[in-house]
Amino acid sequence: MYHRYTIALYLLFATCISCVLGQNFTGANWIWIPGRAADDTYPAGNVTFRRDFTAANGKVPISVNILITTDNAFTLYVGGNLVGSGNTFTSAHRFCVPLMNGCNVFAIAAQNFAPSPAGLLAAFQIHYTDGTVDNIVTDGEWRAVNGTAAGFEQCAFDDSSWPAAFVEGPFPTTAPWNAPQNAISIPPETQDPGPSLQSAQWIWTNEVTGPGSSVPEGSRAFRKTVIVPNGGLVAQAKIFIATDNAFTLYVNGLLVGSGGSFTVANRYVVNFPPTSRVVIAVYATNAGGPAGVFAAFDLATFDCSKNVFFVTDGSWKYNLGTPAGFIDPDFDDSTWSLAVTEGGFGATPWGATTVPAANSPQSPAANGAPIAPPADVVA
Known part of the structure; x- marks a missing residue:
């Protein structure tokens, strides 16, 4: 039986997952202060921008992903704290900043180096604990003033007398930034x-008598519970998995897919509501001869902390059967034994396992494997 809260969170998260698959400048505008000259230039000098942000009642923000560039230079603050700076408008910058529950302010000190066109372009992607996302972009909702005011970066600063920013036009069609020589380089969302399967181990049960030995036919259950360090939150898993002979994979009780090759791994990207605990369950089947499960995982954080990496190794747990409910995140596997390792990447009899360039789609459970709601698998 599946917990209703698990299914409800999945349905909620699935409605907004398209918001978090990528971030760019779509919808953002180039902005500056009112008073642009007839030739579309501004004098040299400093301009300050602010945009307050308070989460709606009942919503708790986790973090904000920021994409920003300025012609000519910027210094960015979030919630009164210095985040970063840049001074080449053709090279955008990315930042991830944890947010507080309550008032947050995005504040930018910008500079135009010489009499010339000037503009600020930015996009802010705000993540909440319920898996939803809000997007804020540079537009007429921002406030802007010539010069710099002491304390402008603080949430309590009063900018009520500042005028609205002047909207120069949308990205990517606004001159002069739409010229080929002014194309903006946008960095990848993650480094x-x-x-990597290079550090993974082939694992099976205590039925193994030696590396690559033959084991009885049948299906076995495997589990791994990962607790994110320091209370961090993860919201996506990248997975490479191969088995000898077949598997059905589950993440947090939801069905990811099935496969049946030890020479070519299945490659999955799975999205789920932000959580500090991830449970992987594998229904693995041996059709005769050697048997093994071989996998690597990368959990992407939502709170600006480092990703979590793990592989199949001796810390996994197994059961010689497939107990009812073993894929449930709250299933008690405390009496299960630790997996037996059989060898690393390239071990006999499996050899080197390759990983395809394309993601594997969500697929049905194998015959006999537990039925579960589908995970949100990015094909």
Whole structure:
């Protein structure tokens, strides 16, 4: 039986997952202060921008992903804290900043180096504990003033007398930034290397008598529970998995997919509501001869902390059967034994396992495997 809260969270998260698959400048505008000259230039000098943000009642923000560039330079603050700076408008910058529950302010000190066009372009993607997302972009809702005021970066600063920012036009069609020589380089959303099978171990049960030995036919259950360090939150799993002979994979009680090759791994990207605890369950079947499960995982954080990496190794647990409910995140596996390792990447008899370039789609459970609601698998 599946917990109703698990299914409810999945349905809620699935409605907004398209919001978090990528961040760019779509919907953002180039802004500056009112008073642009007839030739579309501004004098050299400093301009300060602010945008207050308070979460709706009942919603708790986790973090904000920020994409920003300025012609010519910027210094960015969030909630009164210095985040970063840049001074080349053709090179955008990305930042991830944890947010407090309550008032937060996005504040930017910008500079135009010489009489010329000037503009600020930014997008803010705010993540909440319920898995939903809000997007804020540079537009007429921002306030802007010439010069710099002491304490402007603080949430309590009163900017009520500041005028609204002047909207110069949308990205990517506004001149002069739409010229080919002014194309903006947008950095990748992550420098994460992803999961790696190089450090994974082939694992099975105590039926193994030696590396690659033959074991009885049949299905076995495997589980791994991961607690994110320091109370961090993760919201996506990248997974490479291969088995000898077949598997059905579950993440937090939801069905990811099935496969049946030890030479070519299945490659999955799975989204789920932010959580500090992830449970992986595998229904693995041996059709004769050697048997093994071989996998690597990369859990992406939602709170700006480092990703969590793990692989199949001797810390996994197994059961010689497939007990009812073993895929449930709250299933008690305390009496299960630790998996037996059979060898690493390239071990005999399996050899090197390759990983395809394309993601595997969500697929049905194998015959005999537990039925579960589908996970949100990115094909």
